[in-house]
Amino acid sequence: MLLCGPTFQDTASAQPGIPSAASAGEATAPWDQRANPTAVEADAWFDNYLFRDGETLPRLRIHYATLGTPHRNAHGAVDNAVLVLHWTGADSRTLLSPTYTKALFDRGRPLDANRYYLIxxxxxxxxxxxxxxxxxxxxFPNYDYGDIVDLQHKLVTETLGIEHLHAILGxxxxxxxxxxxxxxYPDMMDGVMPVVSLxxxxxxxxxxxxxxVIDAIRSDPDWKSGEYTQTPRGWVQGFGVLRMMIDSAPALQQEIPDGAAASKFLATVRFQAERVDANDILYSLKSxxxxxxxxxxxxxxAxxxxxxxxxxxxxxxxxxxxxxxxxxLQHGRYLVQQGTPSSPGHFTMTRPDLWARHVGEFMQWLGDAPSQASLGDIWPIPVSAGS
Incomplete structure (x- = not known):
């Protein structure tokens, strides 16, 4: 659930709202020489935002990126929007890294940005x-998952003016x-695909x-009730235990065969933890x-x-x-994908190449024609309820 994403450098400035086809689709991503769309970043601002617990923030910013071009149907409504949601400690840049783009968003992939408008x-x-x-x-005001979804909804409907989503992937x-x-919002989307969540x-x-993790942060004298000047050691140490739980046992056995590998792993964990603000992660976990x-x-x-x-x-x-x-569920299906010695447990979500084919299956279930990259590579989705 916690991963510091790679820096995303291929962005363009934009004002809030749906970008034009030109602004969303002219540049070429450096990891693909074909004319794939490039991401457009923008900020949505909400004044005097009221959180569910009654606290307010005078000016709240939701940063977002879009990839692709909105398609409008005969009634003028966008009909190809897909909302893509990140995990704890990540952000849009994580999901727009080459790892995800190559597996999911490039031409011919399941969520081809030449075909869908990705948010x-x-x-x-x-x-x-x-x-x-x-x-x-x-x-900072306390927020919860309900507030997170409320703000996602405001971004989609008020900022981008989209009334209906084709799909949600999270x-x-x-x-x-x-x-x-x-x-x-049961009528606002055609389909939903939650990954590694119950x-x-x-x-x-x-x-x-x-x-x-929360207790490790709060009990650390360095935390100083949130007014710390250096990363609390409790968070850094707690994150090491957390990473050990996140990764699968076979993957760790393969990655850490000796003491030198263990030292390298722990150094990486410390580096990752020190990039995350302790207050930010504490609030996120409480939410x-x-x-x-x-x-x-x-x-x-849906x-x-x-x-x-x-x-x-x-x-x-x-x-x-x-x-x-x-x-x-009225229309529910599920699949538990079997792990392998190289699949990193919960962190398999960060290896979309291992599960992208199932996104393609999901989009076909919604009635979309298979992408070029999926032809001949589709498994039937196990049906556990009505289709």
Missing amino acids: FPDNVGHGQSSKPSDGLRAK MSMGGMNAWQWAET PITVSGRNLLWRRM SFDYDPEPGLSRIR KLFALNFSDDEFNPDTLRVLERLVPT
Whole structure:
């Protein structure tokens, strides 16, 4: 759930709103010599924003990127928009890295940006959106997953003027937000694909690791009630334990065969942790405590395809949550992809090359013709409920 994304350098400035076809599609991404669209970044501003707990922020920014060109139907409505949602500690730049672009968004891939209008928000508390580390620190308003989804909805409907989404794809926290979208706005999308997330309240191991990281930060004398001047050691040390839980045991066994490899791994972990502001991550982890979509699953009307990985220790398949709940949906399907010695457990979400084919299957289920890269490479999606 926590990963510092690579720096995204191929951006263009833009004003809020849907970019023109020219601004969205003329440049060529450096990792592909073909004329793929280039991303356009912008900021949406909301004055005197009221959070669900009653706190307000005089001026709230949601940074976002778009990739591709909006297509309008005969009624003038955009009909090819896909919302792509990041995980805890990530942002739009993470998802616009070459790793994701090559697997998902390039020409002929399942979410080909020449075909779809892709929207990548930085959630509140993340990336270049408003967050505690901007200056308010521990005085920043408390937000929860409901607020995150509210702001995503305002971005889509008010800033971009889009009334209906073709699809939503979300990973980890983004997958949890996708479940919330499906039941909060049941008629606003054709399909939803949550990846490595479960439609149950944050509990068990998933709750414990969050509480442990929060406690490690708050109990550290260096934290100083959020007014620290250097990264609290409790966060850096806690992140090491967290990374050990995130990665699968076979992947770690392969990656760390000796002491030298262990030292390299721990140095990388420390580097990653020091790039993340402790207040930002503390707020983000606390925001998940309101998440509990299970009571509202009957409201979901869109097609929903849930993808998990068998070696994900955060959302263990042994709980049989998807097996129990997805069949209750009107149009629900799920797949638990088997792990391999090289698949990194929960972090398999950061290897879209390992699961992009299932995104292609999902888009075909929505009625889209298969992309060129998917021809002859499609597995039938296991059906666990009505289609």
